[in-house]
Amino acid sequence: GPAFVVSSGRQFPVSKVDFGWGRPTFGSYHFPWGGEAGYVMPMPSPLQNGDWIVYIHILKEQLKFIEPKAAHVYKPLTFDYLNLN
Numbered sequence: 001g002p003a004f005v006v007s008s009g010r011q012f013p014v015s016k017v018d019f020g021w022g023r024p025t026f027g028s029y030h031f032p033w034g035g036e037a038g039y040v041m042p043m044p045s046p047l048q049n050g051d052w053i054v055y056i057h058i059l060k061e062q063l064k065f066i067e068p069k070a071a072h073v074y075k076p077l078t079f080d081y082l083n084l085n
Contacts, residue, residue, distance in 0.1 A: 004038030033057050
């Protein structure tokens with residue numbers, strides 16, 4: 001059956017990153033996930049409000065199952081959410 005891996009971006013040191021123009025508002029990382037299983041990675045929100053940013057690489061059928069049941073939980077990551085407008 002379907003499987004997925006859960007990782008954690010909890011310790012990603014965004015506050016220590018500076019490319020010379022100040023600290024970033026949001027930092028993330030991505031790597032090519034070539035596995036057969038899905039992949040889920042939660043990271044604390046940069047707003048430090050208790051929210052989490054969650055990356056999910058899953059099959060379309062799995063997403064179609066989750067989205068309507070968890071629409072009140074999962075929201076798109078936007079500039080408005082990050083207060084960047």
